[in-house]
Amino acid sequence: MVAKIIVEGLTISYEGQPAVRNLALAVEEREILSIIGPSNSGKTSFLKTLNRMNDFLPGFKMEGRIALDNRDIYRELDVLLLRKRIGMVFALPLPLPLSIFDNVAYGPRLHGTKNAAALNAIVERCLKASYLWEEVKDRLTTPAFCLSGGQQQRLCISRTLAVEPEVILYDEPCSGLDPISTAKVEEAMRELKEKYTQILVTNNTKQAARVADRTAFFLMGELVEIGTTSELFTRPKDQRTDDYIAGRFG
Numbered sequence: 001m002v003a004k005i006i007v008e009g010l011t012i013s014y015e016g017q018p019a020v021r022n023l024a025l026a027v028e029e030r031e032i033l034s035i036i037g038p039s040n041s042g043k044t045s046f047l048k049t050l051n052r053m054n055d056f057l058p059g060f061k062m063e064g065r066i067a068l069d070n071r072d073i074y075r076e077l078d079v080l081l082l083r084k085r086i087g088m089v090f091a092l093p094l095p096l097p098l099s100i101f102d103n104v105a106y107g108p109r110l111h112g113t114k115n116a117a118a119l120n121a122i123v124e125r126c127l128k129a130s131y132l133w134e135e136v137k138d139r140l141t142t143p144a145f146c147l148s149g150g151q152q153q154r155l156c157i158s159r160t161l162a163v164e165p166e167v168i169l170y171d172e173p174c175s176g177l178d179p180i181s182t183a184k185v186e187e188a189m190r191e192l193k194e195k196y197t198q199i200l201v202t203n204n205t206k207q208a209a210r211v212a213d214r215t216a217f218f219l220m221g222e223l224v225e226i227g228t229t230s231e232l233f234t235r236p237k238d239q240r241t242d243d244y245i246a247g248r249f250g
Contacts, residue, residue, distance in 0.1 A: 004029040004167060005050065008065045012045050012221075015059035019045040021221045022202045023064070027167075030193055034200045034212035034229065038244065041218040043201045047169050050199070051086040068167070084111070087160035091172035093152035095144035095159075098137050100127075103144045104154055119189065126158040130188045141227035150181020157188060167197045171220050186211050205245055209233050217241045 005027040012020040020042035027033050035043045045054065052073065054060045066073045073082055096103050100125060104123040105113075113119060123140070127133035132154040136147070144155055153173055160168060170189075174182040189211050202208055208215050209229060216226040217238075225238050236242045243249055 001028065002029045004069065006065075006067045006070070008067075010049070010062070010064035010066060012042065012049055012054070013059075013061045014057065016027070016061075019221055020049075023223050025216060025223060025226055027199060028214075030195070030199060031213040032189060032193060032198045032211055034202055034208035034215045035218060036205055036215060037204060037218035037224075038249065039203075040220070042221040043172055043218050046218075047088070047171055047199065047201050050167075050169060051083050051088055053088070054081070063204060078097055084163050085165055086167040086169060087163065087165035088169040089136070089153070089156050089160055089173050091175045093149060093156050095147070095152050095155055098144060099141045100147070100155060101140040102143050104158045104162050107159060111163060115154070122162055123158075126161040127155075129161055129192060130154040130157040131184050131191075132158060142218065148181070150177045150184065151186060153177060154188060157185070161192075165196070167199070168192065170198065170200045170202075172202060173200070174202070174204070182207070183216050205233075217244065219244070 003026040007025050010020060010023040011018060022116055023046065037043055048054045049062060052065065061139065068077065068085065093162055095104060098106065101123055104126050105119045108119060108122050124133060127136065132151060135151060144152065147155060174185055177185065186207065192198060200208070200212060212229045214227060215229045215232045217224045219240055225232065225236065225241055232241065233245055236245065
């Protein structure tokens with residue numbers, strides 16, 4: 001497998017308080033890597049550092065190296081280009097105060113696509129990829145806020161896909177969704193594997209078991225272990241991983 005992202009010696013701190021310590025891992029191209037662990041384990045801090053969303057937080061400091069396709073994301077890549085290449089879907093759906101169509105078309109328009117036929121094709125493709133097209137194709141001019149929470153989350157995935165990223169980050173994307181909506185988001189993630197590298201932060205170990213190719217277990221800012229999801233969930237190498245998966249803490 002080819003490494004899409006390589007992390008070496010990554011330490012993240014805020015106001016001198018470490019959130020992630022000496023992290024080293026590689027994310028393979030077109031895999032789904034899930035990151036599990038209790039609260040305050042550094043999962044979200046790590047995720048946001050991958051597309052530099054932490055840059056302007058007070059007291060933020062990063063040491064180490066993160067490379068996307070062997071290029072340092074802090075020293076060799078423009079931050080706007082980086083965020084186009086690495087998109088992010090948050091726990092709380094955040095649709096724009098626009099129509100369903102305009103939410104998906106927003107990014108392409110921002111990057112210069114004005115042709116109506118091209119925009120129509122992008123919107124349809126992205127809504128289909130997030131399993132939302134059949135539910136909204138007859139009401140694309142409807143405000144996005146009229147959608148259910150699960151539909152809004154899939155719309156946010158569509159909006160992320162519209163700018164053609166290479167990597168998609170998910171920060172607890174199903175935390176507020178019902179089981180049916182969660183299943184649809186997970187189905188979309190599995191289909192997107194054919195083209196995209198995906199990193200999923202989740203507190204739901206069952207979700208990680210369902211969708212991830214590999215899983216990493218974080219604890220108190222450190223990577224305890226990483227491996228194929230089936231092995232990590234059935235034959236963990238560290239007792240702390242076994243205890244967390246079994247629900248004995250966390």
